[in-house]
Amino acid sequence: MAPRTPLPATPSAEPAAPTGPTLGRRRFLAYVAAGAGLTMVGRFAGSSAPAHAFPQPADVLDLSDILQLSHASNVMDFLIRITPENRVYIETPKAEVGQGITTAMAMIVAEELDARLADVDSQLSPAEPDRIVQLTGGSNSIILFWTPVRLVAALLRTRIVTAAADALGVPAGDLVTRDTAVHAPDGRSVTYAEVADAAARVTLPDTPPRLKDEADYTIVGTPTGRLDARDIVTGRAAYAADRGVGQALPTVVKRPPQIKAPVRSFDDTAARAMPGVIAVTEIPTGIAVTAETFDIALRARDAIRVDWGPGALAGVSDAEITEQLEAALVPSLVPTLVGDVLEGRFAFPYVSHAPLETNSATADVRADSAEVWAAAKSPIKLAQDVAEAAGLPVDAVTMHVVRGGGSFGRKLWSDAGLEAAQVSKAIGRPVRLMWDRNDDMRHSRTRPASVHVVRALLGGGRVLRYEHRMSCAAMDATHGLGEAITANGEAMFPGGFGQSIWHTTQKLNYDVGPVTHLLSETELHIPTSAWRSVYSGASGAVNEMMIDEIARALGRDPVEYRLAELTNPRMRAVVEKVAEEGGWGGTLPEGVAQGVAVHDEYKAAAAYLVEIDTRGPEPRVTKAVCAADIGKVINPTGAAAQLQGCLIDGLSVMLRAGLHVDDGAIREGSYADFRWARMRHAPIECDVHLIDSGEPPGGAGELGVPAASGAVGNAWARATGRPARRFPLMEHGGA
């Protein structure tokens, strides 16, 4: 197999138990690892002892406050290495699926280390199963890493300066670090690489590690393009299915017409007779075909005759699903007969994640080891699954986390990686396994379908009480995060992981009296997953559409109402900004209207203003403005990209795209019928205004979906004069 990580992830030296003061409940360790050059690893304590390293008591720092800030007590480490070529090589234990984490991490390290950004090689860490959890989700990467990464870089810089002082014969306090080198007042300088070995032996730095003053930043906060942009625009960027061409054999899986239907029997005679077919393998999810090319594999797949048993939802269609979800709604406590009650009932279909890269992975399972390449957001879970399937100990599995072609929550699951390993083990050859688009629509995961009932009790010109009941198909969270949180004793709410997430994310920051949000989940056997912004994508949009209806019922302007009744100043600020930038309150032709919505989550807040023109054959979002307060911004360009993407998600889900279920099968098969927005449906411009509130970094990746969705719903309702109730609106016309 050709692809390998450029450098071994684990340095070699004798392990020693970490020592040092325990400050609070947890500790944070930064330690120098021996080996060529200088490598520093940061690790949250609480996992097994860091292997192959020399912990330094002086390097033990208290980060309990940072852990408090993180959404989960993630235990993960990251690595910074100065190479002999004076490159700064960093590994982040996250997936890169377009959110820009590799660029943001490089910026933070370069800033704190005083390295040139162009000198940083930012890579993804392979799975390391001794981490309790290695997971990309919940928009928490920057929240989690912001301080620890800077601390490790600062420690590294201190060591380098100490070694340079020795080499140059100049007191450390007189030296300046700049451009990946240490400079003396007399003009002499040494590169970091030149003193790396000496720096690794430093036991007591000459100067205490101090975080750089944020006022001196030249990289963090500066608009920066993706570091891998050139690879992407030249076609060199390699995704899972691009790996191992020529060695790993193209493989596809024949899957059933209905969801989760078992194979009763099959006849592969014709398929096996086709030139170029190498193997036909029955695996738990279907019949895998391995061939010399994907063209042959796809044709051979179609030539297999299968007698399928009934699927898990045979006989179930949309109507039955809606019926079940409505029956599971928790009854409202606001009586409809008393006072002035405003009620809204909303319904969302299942929605595919539909990343442009279908589920794909490369795997090479041998007798005593296995190697897998996948864009896994939960790679430890995949490594464990592969180990079990291959009959190997988990430490015999090397799990490379490779660049992913979009995720939106889908790549929390790595079914393709497991399937590839199953086939590779069975046939004794490396394989490249790829789902075709029909598979990815019909057998992949979905945002759970949901119905919502909201009641607001009005009196004296205001809201006295607000209730939101959401009933949805159960969201599957068995990808590793749920277990990790439970293992850490943080499942605070009875009813499991979904309830924990629900109760920690649902809030309504308006002066509307007592608020209750209740969730009921029903297992309906259509595979689900968190979908960008999890429950809030639907529930947050619903709240914001109700706020518009409440404002209307009270005779108030939607923006004025928000500015008056929002209890969160960060939310008020972003609403004010979009109203100002978007020209709220102007005169528009009939059939054209603006809508505004706001949401806070991930220690951040975002508002959108969108303008919709409903006069043509299809509603068109003609204008969009976003304002967001995500606290400290690492990369304004990357953050804006996320918020622009969330707008397209919002308008697609609210207006255009949804899945249908017919007799236990998903109807949609590709982008022709899953009508995700294209260029002609997107606004000409989508300006994003980032507001500096002085808060620490929040999460931007998922933040925008609820507000963007709510704003689209509100604009559509104002343009058509009809309430937005069932989605996508182009299909249901609102009702």
Place this chain on the structure above:
Amino acid sequence: MTDTTISRTRSTPRVIPFELNGERISVTAPPETPLLWVLRDVLGVTGPKFGCGVGVCGACTSHIDGEAARMCITPVASVAGKRVTTIEGLADGDDLHPVQQAWIDEDVAQCGFCQPGQIMNAAAFLARNPAPDDAAIDEAMSDNVCRCGTYCRIRSAIKRAAAGG
């Protein structure tokens, strides 16, 4: 239930010569084989991506004699004697094509998976219409899906390239 499937056999392989990214090559393949799989699996040219296989997403878009075409629905025999350019062949050595440079300058890509196809479509479009308005961009670029939602930046990059960078 038993599904009804049709065995899709291919014709006898034949030698098909064409020019790929400036190099004259020939492949031996059944003539109706989609060019995408010849490029990716036989020739190891992985810039064109598989996104749908039926010509509705544009991720495999490349050029045939300078015109944008979808490799997943282009039979290999149809390019016999023609010039095929994939994203790998768009730049002139280390000198990026203006559209590639505009994509970097506008920081268009997020996950990047669709972008080779978007860039190839945009490059062919601008060659045809060097000063497009928004309606023309809508028309030309709506054949390509970007699931990350980079459309506003794609539009800006096209305008930037049209304006000469």
